[in-house]
Amino acid sequence: MRRLYLELKNLRFYYFVPLVVLFILLPLTVLASLKQYGPSFPSFSVICQLYFPCFAPWWSLFVLKDYLNSPGKELLFVYKQNRDSLLGKTIILWVLYVLHILVVFFAASFIYDFVWFLFIALIIQSMFLTALAYLLAALLQNTFVPLITTFTYSLIFMLAGGYSPLNIFTQGLSDAGSLNKMPGVLLVAVVFFYVGYQTEKRLYKTSI
Amino acid sequence: MIKVNNLSKSFQRKKVLHSINLELDIGVYGLLGANGAGKTTLLRCMAGLFESQQGEVLYNDEPIHKSKSFYNDLGYLPQAFGMFQELTLYEMTDYICSLRNIASNQCSSAIARALESVNLEDKARDRVKTLSGGMLRRAGIAQAILGDSKVILLDEPTAGLDPSERVRFKNTISCLKQDKMILISTHIVEDVDACCDNVIVIDEGQILFNGSCVKLKNIALNKVYQVKEADLAGIAGEKFSLKVNDKGGVVYHRVLTQDKQAFPSEEPSLEDGYMCLVRRLA
Numbered sequence: 359m360r361r362l363y364l365e366l367k368n369l370r371f372y373y374f375v376p377l378v379v380l381f382i383l384l385p386l387t388v389l390a391s392l393k394q395y396g397p398s399f400p401s402f403s404v405i406c407q408l409y410f411p412c413f414a415p416w417w418s419l420f421v422l423k424d425y426l427n428s429p430g431k432e433l434l435f436v437y438k439q440n441r442d443s444l445l446g447k448t449i450i451l452w453v454l455y456v457l458h459i460l461v462v463f464f465a466a467s468f469i470y471d472f473v474w475f476l477f478i479a480l481i482i483q484s485m486f487l488t489a490l491a492y493l494l495a496a497l498l499q500n501t502f503v504p505l506i507t508t509f510t511y512s513l514i515f516m517l518a519g520g521y522s523p524l525n526i527f528t529q530g531l532s533d534a535g536s537l538n539k540m541p542g543v544l545l546v547a548v549v550f551f552y553v554g555y556q557t558e559k560r561l562y563k564t565s566i
Numbered sequence: 567m568i569k570v571n572n573l574s575k576s577f578q579r580k581k582v583l584h585s586i587n588l589e590l591d592i593g594v595y596g597l598l599g600a601n602g603a604g605k606t607t608l609l610r611c612m613a614g615l616f617e618s619q620q621g622e623v624l625y626n627d628e629p630i631h632k633s634k635s636f637y638n639d640l641g642y643l644p645q646a647f648g649m650f651q652e653l654t655l656y657e658m659t660d661y662i663c664s665l666r667n668i669a670s671n672q673c674s675s676a677i678a679r680a681l682e683s684v685n686l687e688d689k690a691r692d693r694v695k696t697l698s699g700g701m702l703r704r705a706g707i708a709q710a711i712l713g714d715s716k717v718i719l720l721d722e723p724t725a726g727l728d729p730s731e732r733v734r735f736k737n738t739i740s741c742l743k744q745d746k747m748i749l750i751s752t753h754i755v756e757d758v759d760a761c762c763d764n765v766i767v768i769d770e771g772q773i774l775f776n777g778s779c780v781k782l783k784n785i786a787l788n789k790v791y792q793v794k795e796a797d798l799a800g801i802a803g804e805k806f807s808l809k810v811n812d813k814g815g816v817v818y819h820r821v822l823t824q825d826k827q828a829f830p831s832e833e834p835s836l837e838d839g840y841m842c843l844v845r846r847l848a
Binding site for chain 1: 610613614615637640642643644646647648649650651652653657660661662664665666670706709
């Protein structure tokens, strides 16, 4: 926990970006939507899917930056050896992010029905993008490209993805039936984590 | 304490280390070699960073990757150092304490001691990104000597240090060396002369010498001559001009040669011994 605290402290301004999005930008957008359309669940669903998943890898990527890009990566690798994996860090930070989403959804449950279906979908979408970012980071030994890739993916597929099989986002999400796509997304996310971990074990050492 | 058994390491087709055998016990060892001799690769293998194609590194008779105590006992300073730029020096060192499993109730005193050793105690609350290159190097030395490291591997520790900090570094090593194995990789012969009890000379991935500093100096015994430039042509046999200096307008050459000369030889230095080895004049 001490290491996690220091890693997040090292992010400084960047630590607060997801918090600003979750607790300021998103509520403001929801308020604007409420004013214009009333308590419309589909618009809430679109706003949440636009904001939440794309910021899921944010903390992980900024924390991994020191392990992948900094001049101190050699030292960090020697000391961490079998104690710590980048996968472990990524998952812990994803869980932390999900806990923040939970707070927002607890508040949203007073306004909207069906929020928990959306919550489940957002957890899985966040996991998918975190896993994709982790895999790319391990593969490219770089954190900038994964960050850009996950943002671009989210924007393109959320705004113009339609019914593409590559799209993890869903319209509506008002009942269990609208979660049909999610088991597949979850499976792909797990595969990404696994491949990323194998890549981390093989490539990290040789990249020094 | 540490044994390197028949260690070889290649990068693709290029063989960097050739069947290295070493046995290092408590004491300060200097790993001396030219750029590209294989010093850093050897250190990285000893730190468990590189897997070797052949041979192994043992810590207390156990392979390092299986040893539970090795990584708790290891202090390591790589050539490149600098991370967590936005943390204070104290916090960055605290992070290393945590990575190295130093008990949290001992961290504070261990950090204070280490920073004092490298004269950075007044910079503890400064952000890492505000430290100069020399200070960052000293911070690197501080993290390597944190706590009770039994094995300390330092790669070019004095690179970028000013003369007074180099003296301080040598004093720090002298204070630390009681019950530790310290290996200092460098190409600066003066550092080895000042800090180390033993010296290992590596050249093109092979160990040319492993012994005391006195022994290395003695390799150049009766092989070092100080001659005027005008008399240089009179030196018999194969020779190598080590240093040229000007004394009162007269240019002198410090010459290494295997052949006995007619005039008296000079007292050899560690550098003379090292040059004899790498020039194959031993």
